[in-house]
Amino acid sequence: MNENDEKMSRLDAAFWDARYRNAETGWDTGKVTEPMKAYIDQLHDLDTKILVPGCGNAYEVGYLLEKGFRNITAIDISSLLTDRLRKKFSEEEGKRLTIISGDFFELAGSYDLILEQTFFCALPLYRRKDYVRTMYRLLKPGGKIAGVLFDREFVGGPPFGGSRAEYEELFSAEFNKRSMEPCYNSIDPRKGAELFIIFEKDK
Structure with missing residues (x-):
């Protein structure tokens, strides 16, 4: 593991607890x-x-x-954050909503849809192939990943950026591409820098 990978390996629960505790959530x-x-x-x-x-x-x-959805699971590595969510969603947890404190890569389960919003870009770069494999494992046949990926690079990180070509290559190992288009409705600071993706697991 090189120096940069070692730095990124420290993006653990303690790192994210500190970011949320200090409101470093740009x-x-x-x-x-x-x-x-x-x-x-x-x-x-x-x-x-x-x-x-x-x-x-x-x-x-x-x-x-x-919107009335009845079978939602949310997971985050920061227990400080998930404790807050349990209070925020106390009336729904254990009913329509399951909240998990833990490592996404160790999660068990089977889902129809996984929503991606600033999770991929928060992961160390060396975990991207693991991300794709874990998504594949967690999705039912015909299940989909849908959400937003950055179409730009960043200095330092997180967040970590990427490109359409990189995502095409990365996800094609496991998924069929259904859509990868520039977002037409991004907030101003992200205009022209986001792609909406939909990838599907074989049925």
Whole structure:
């Protein structure tokens, strides 16, 4: 492991606890993003089994609950954060919502849909192939990953950027591409720098 990989290997629970404790959350938009909101709005099966990994402040979760979805799981490595979410969603946890404190890569389960919103970009670069393999394992046949990836590079990180060509190569090992298009409804600071992706596991 080189020096950069060693630095990235420290992006553990303690790192993310500290970021949330100190409100160092510049990526946080304060609400569900418009690309994710538009995607959720066209989903109709309220029993769809949905996973939100690296859920952060879980605005997507709140919107899914608002829309009436009944089978949602949210996971984050920061227990400080998930403790906050259990208070925020206390009326729904154990009913329509499951909240898990833990490592996405160790998660068990089987899902119809996994929503991606600033989780991929928060992971160390060397874990990207593991991300794809874990997504594949967690999805049911015909299941989908849908969400937003950055189409730009960053100095340092997290977040860590990427490109359409990189994502094409990375995901094609396991998934069929259904869509990868520039987001038309990004917030101003991210205009022209986001792709909305939909990848599907074979049925």
